[in-house]
Amino acid sequence: MSASFAYRRRVQFAETDLAGLVHFSMFFRYMEEAEHALWRAAGLTIARAGELTGWPRLAASFDFKAPLRFEEEFDVYVNVAHVTRKTMEYTFRIACGETHVGEGRIKTAFVSKRPNEPMRILELPADIIERLRSAAGD
C-alpha cells in the first residue's frame, strides 16, 4: 500500500443530524479540509481573498461504507491520483480506527477569474503539482 498524506479530525456536534450520525454532505468538507492540510504540508495555501486565480471543483464523489458519530476521531488519507495538463484528481480514504468509513474523489482545475470575465481554465502549475505529490508521498 502506497503512502498518503493523513489529516486527523474529530466529529463536531453541529456536523451530526437527527439520524444521530454525521450528515453526508460533511464528508465533502472533510475531504476538502484534508486537501488544504496537504497544501499547507507542501508549504502552500490554496486560496487568498481577492486572488484572481482559483481551484474550483469539477467533480466530487463519495462512497459511504460506515457512519461517523459525534466526537469520533478519524483520519482522511489524501493522494494526488490523476493529473492531466488541465485537471488534477485527488483520492481520499477515511478511516476511524479499524473501520473503513468510505472513499471519495475530488477533481479540480486551475482557473483565472477576472472580474466581469468568465472563468478560464489554465494549465496546471507544474511546481505546485510537484510539491503536492511530494507532500502526499506520491
Added chain:
Amino acid sequence: MSASFAYRRRVQFAETDLAGLVHFSMFFRYMEEAEHALWRAAGLTIARAGELTGWPRLAASFDFKAPLRFEEEFDVYVNVAHVTRKTMEYTFRIACGETHVGEGRIKTAFVSKRPNEPMRILELPADIIERLRSAAGD
C-alpha cells in the same frame, strides 16, 4: 425530455465562500433538499427523530458545470432513476435560468437501526417507491 420534480431555491449568503461562489459541498445539500421536497410532494416525510428506520446515503456525486452566486435563484430537478430490491438512486440536474449548473446522483438504501445493533439493509418499501416515482413523473 422526461418529466422531473422541480424544487426552487435561492442562494443564501452563508452558503458562499471566499472565492465569491457557492461552496461545492452545498450542492449536496441542495440535492437532498430537493429529494425531501419530492417526498413531501408524494405525501411522505423521509425522517422522524427517534425512528428505528432510515435512508442513509450509499454514494453521492456531483459534476459542476457553472457556479452559483449569492441571491441567485435556481431549480433542482429530481428523478428516481434506478431502483433495485435494496437500493434507489436519484438523479439531479441544477439549472439557473438558462444556465446548466451541474448534475448529480444520490444512492440510498432503507435500513433498520435498532440501538446497539449494526444498521441492517431492508427491502425497499414498494409503496413508497411508487409514490416517489409518481411525484417525480417517472
Added chain:
Amino acid sequence: MSASFAYRRRVQFAETDLAGLVHFSMFFRYMEEAEHALWRAAGLTIARAGELTGWPRLAASFDFKAPLRFEEEFDVYVNVAHVTRKTMEYTFRIACGETHVGEGRIKTAFVSKRPNEPMRILELPADIIERLRSAAGD
C-alpha cells in the same frame, strides 16, 4: 403591535443535530436570511463579491424559547430597531404557527475594506436605512 417584514422558511434536514432539533447556530443564519430578504424587498442587495464596502456584524444574540424540528415551516419577523450615525440594529422574532420560537438581535455597521488596509467604519447611507425601514414597516 407594529408591522414587521416577514420571511418564511422551512427547516432542512442538514440543519438538525443528533438531539433531533435545529442546531442553535442555525438561528443566526435564519435571522441573516430574513435580513437579506428585507434588503431584496427594499430593492437592494447587501453584498456583491469583490465590493470594497460591507456590512459586518458587530454583535448578535438569540434567546431560545422553543425548538424547531425537521420540515417545520416558520416565520422570521424583522425590524430595523436602533439606528445611530454608524450602527444599525435589527430585531428578529421567530414563530412557528402559534409557537413563539425565540427572538434575537443583530447589530451591524457599514465599512470600507480596501485591500491591505484595516476595515474603516463609515457613516450609514441614509437612503439605504430609509428604504429598509420602509420595507420593514418601521
Added chain:
Amino acid sequence: MSASFAYRRRVQFAETDLAGLVHFSMFFRYMEEAEHALWRAAGLTIARAGELTGWPRLAASFDFKAPLRFEEEFDVYVNVAHVTRKTMEYTFRIACGETHVGEGRIKTAFVSKRPNEPMRILELPADIIERLRSAAGD
C-alpha cells in the same frame, strides 16, 4: 487574569463567505466546539444519540471585535461563569495571536426529553458542574 480552558482551532475554507472572512454564525459553532472540548477534558461527553436528557441552549450571544480569515489559527477560552440551580452560563473569549477577536456567552439548561412529552428542565447535576469548573480552572 483567571485561568480558562483553551481550545485551538484553524479556520476552514467552507467557513468563510464571499466577504472573504469567517461567517458570523461560525463563531457560535466555535464556542460550542470549545464547550464540548471542555467536557472531554473533564472526562465527560455532552451528548449521546438517543439519550433522554440533553443540554439545550437558552441564550447565545457574541460581540465581534476583529475578523478571522482562512487558515488562521485561533484559541477559544472557556469559563463556567454563572451557575444557578437550573442554568449554567459559559463565557468565551476568542484570540488569534495577539488579536482579540471577540467574546460571547452561552446559557444552557439540563432537560429531560421523553418522546411525546414537552422538554422538562431539571436541576443541574452537581458533579458535572464541579468537573467542568475544575477542568476550566474556575
